[in-house]
Amino acid sequence: MSKIDEKLEPVLDQVLRRNAGELEFHQAVTEVLESLGRVVAKYPSYLENALIERICEPERQIIFRVPWVDDQGQVHINRGFRVQFNSALGPYKGGLRFHPSVNVGIIKFLGFEQTFKNALTGLPIGGGKGGSDFDPRGRSDGEIMRFCQSYMTELHRHLGEYTDVPAGDIGVGGREIGYLFGQYKRLTNRYEAGVLTGKGLVYGGSRARTEATGYGAVYFVERMLATKQLAFDQRRVVVSGSGNVAIYTAEKITEFGGKVVACSDSSGYVVDEGGIDLALLKEVKESRRERISEYARLKGDGARFSDTGSIWDVPCEIAMPSATQNELTGRDAKALIQNGVIAVGEGANMPSTPEAVRFFREAGVLFAPGKAANAGGVATSALEMQQNASRDSWTFEQTEQRLADIMRRIHDTCAATADEFGTPGDYVLGANIAGFVRVAEAMRALGVI
Numbered sequence: 371m372s373k374i375d376e377k378l379e380p381v382l383d384q385v386l387r388r389n390a391g392e393l394e395f396h397q398a399v400t401e402v403l404e405s406l407g408r409v410v411a412k413y414p415s416y417l418e419n420a421l422i423e424r425i426c427e428p429e430r431q432i433i434f435r436v437p438w439v440d441d442q443g444q445v446h447i448n449r450g451f452r453v454q455f456n457s458a459l460g461p462y463k464g465g466l467r468f469h470p471s472v473n474v475g476i477i478k479f480l481g482f483e484q485t486f487k488n489a490l491t492g493l494p495i496g497g498g499k500g501g502s503d504f505d506p507r508g509r510s511d512g513e514i515m516r517f518c519q520s521y522m523t524e525l526h527r528h529l530g531e532y533t534d535v536p537a538g539d540i541g542v543g544g545r546e547i548g549y550l551f552g553q554y555k556r557l558t559n560r561y562e563a564g565v566l567t568g569k570g571l572v573y574g575g576s577r578a579r580t581e582a583t584g585y586g587a588v589y590f591v592e593r594m595l596a597t598k599q600l601a602f603d604q605r606r607v608v609v610s611g612s613g614n615v616a617i618y619t620a621e622k623i624t625e626f627g628g629k630v631v632a633c634s635d636s637s638g639y640v641v642d643e644g645g646i647d648l649a650l651l652k653e654v655k656e657s658r659r660e661r662i663s664e665y666a667r668l669k670g671d672g673a674r675f676s677d678t679g680s681i682w683d684v685p686c687e688i689a690m691p692s693a694t695q696n697e698l699t700g701r702d703a704k705a706l707i708q709n710g711v712i713a714v715g716e717g718a719n720m721p722s723t724p725e726a727v728r729f730f731r732e733a734g735v736l737f738a739p740g741k742a743a744n745a746g747g748v749a750t751s752a753l754e755m756q757q758n759a760s761r762d763s764w765t766f767e768q769t770e771q772r773l774a775d776i777m778r779r780i781h782d783t784c785a786a787t788a789d790e791f792g793t794p795g796d797y798v799l800g801a802n803i804a805g806f807v808r809v810a811e812a813m814r815a816l817g818v819i
């Protein structure tokens with residue numbers, strides 16, 4: 371049953387009709403519109419000038435052919451995307467995802483979420499997202515480089531430090547950003563450092579950007595736990611995924627005294643009751659780029675790999691889904707609740723299905739939605755842009771301190787907004803409304819564009 375305010379139903383109907391079959395985009399828009407009923411009841415002026423309809427429609431969508439040649443000389447064709455969703459607050463900002471599941475609906479959902487997330491940071495960045503259905507798995511360095519160069523050959527004409535500033539996401543890390551930046555520089559004949567973030571430190575990157583999304587999610591959850599006089603210390607935690615977000619989430623939890631007992635990849639999950647060995651996990655995933663089963667093999671005693679069942683069946687007090695969208699289902703939420711979970715912090719974008727979120731809320735589990743909890747990555751990207759613009763380079767401590775302050779502020783904004791709208795402790799509603807109001811106010815000031 372829809373919980374959409376009747377004044378917003380036509381907006382949702384139009385989104386469903388106009389973007390037929392784009393299920394993840396429908397899901398993301400539905401969740402935000404469900405939160406906005408209370409806003410339009412209190413401030414009906416947001417219904418004027420099709421403001422909410424405009425927020426749901428990307429400003430521009432770019433789809434292009436990406437031809438590239440593999441190591442055997444065979445030509446492949448992939449599809450490239452960039453959805454420039456909303457630039458009311460600043461240049462479009464958001465990552466690039468290289469994964470075979472990528473399609474326009476997925477990029478649109480991510481760009482829509484990014485718009486509100488970026489607003490929550492309080493920094494001057496609009497929302498966008500991009501990527502390709504290219505599968506980097508098993509590809510050589512040379513193949514990855516040629517793919518990135520071909521992708522940027524088309525995309526470069528749509529980018530610029532004042533226009534659109536991509537970064538990494540699934541399948542796009544420091545190596546890919548280097549190749550993309552190299553090709554942008556070559557094509558434009560400009561050293562425009564602020565056109566991409568997540569760059570290496572030697573050519574304009576920011577300290578702490580690699581760690582930022584994971585660390586930031588932990589800072590957010592730490593603050594959320596503190597509202598109930600709780601902490602990470604001595605808690606059992608499960609972190610799904612084993613990529614950029616998951617690894618640095620696990621690192622900060624360990625620093626805060628928590629014990630991460632399981633992590634995963636798309637082939638299965640490992641349980642290590644002694645606590646995940648982070649040096650080994652980084653070796654397997656960041657250096658060797660191998661499957662998670664390799665962690666269990668190398669660790670030996672005490673660690674086990676499973677390729678059946680769900681990582682969410684592993685008992686824990688805190689769950690941090692940090693792999694991909696809709697990875698935590700209603701069934702998984704029930705298992706977590708039954709096993710005594712007290713808090714869930716989303717490191718990934720929209721990892722919990724709507725049913726899972728409903729179960730958590732009904733059970734009184736503290737729940738930090740991705741668009742608030744994982745905003746530390748993009749916030750630190752904006753700090754990278756600041757350093758590039760001022761030709762400066764900050765220390766790790768200085769940058770991490772800014773990140774921690776931003777995350778605690780986002781937490782407090784979401785909590786205060788939930789209080790103001792009569793739903794204390796509802797971070798989903800708080801994040802959606804606080805993000806919406808900032809974007810909507812800027813759009814209103816800029817006129818009907």
Ligand SMILES: NC(=O)C1=CN([C@@H]2O[C@H](COP(=O)(O)OP(=O)(O)OC[C@H]3O[C@@H](n4cnc5c(N)ncnc54)[C@H](O)[C@@H]3O)[C@@H](O)[C@H]2O)C=CC1
Nearest residue numbers: 539540541583611612613614615635636693694718719747
């Ligand atoms: N990298 C960043 O700064 C940010 C990333 N995110 C989100 O965090 C999530 C993870 O991204 P990254 O760590 O950057 O990517 P990554 O490519 O470094 O790692 C992705 C991880 O998720 C796993 N994974 C992918 N599909 C899966 C599936 N169907 N089932 C189980 N595991 C699966 C992969 O095996 C890998 O361990 C994504 O939802 C991304 O949109 C959100 C904010 C910022």
Ligand SMILES: O=C(O)CCC(=O)C(=O)O
Nearest residue numbers: 464465537539747748751
């Ligand atoms: O750092 C960025 O610009 C984007 C990070 C991102 O893709 C995300 O927040 O989902």
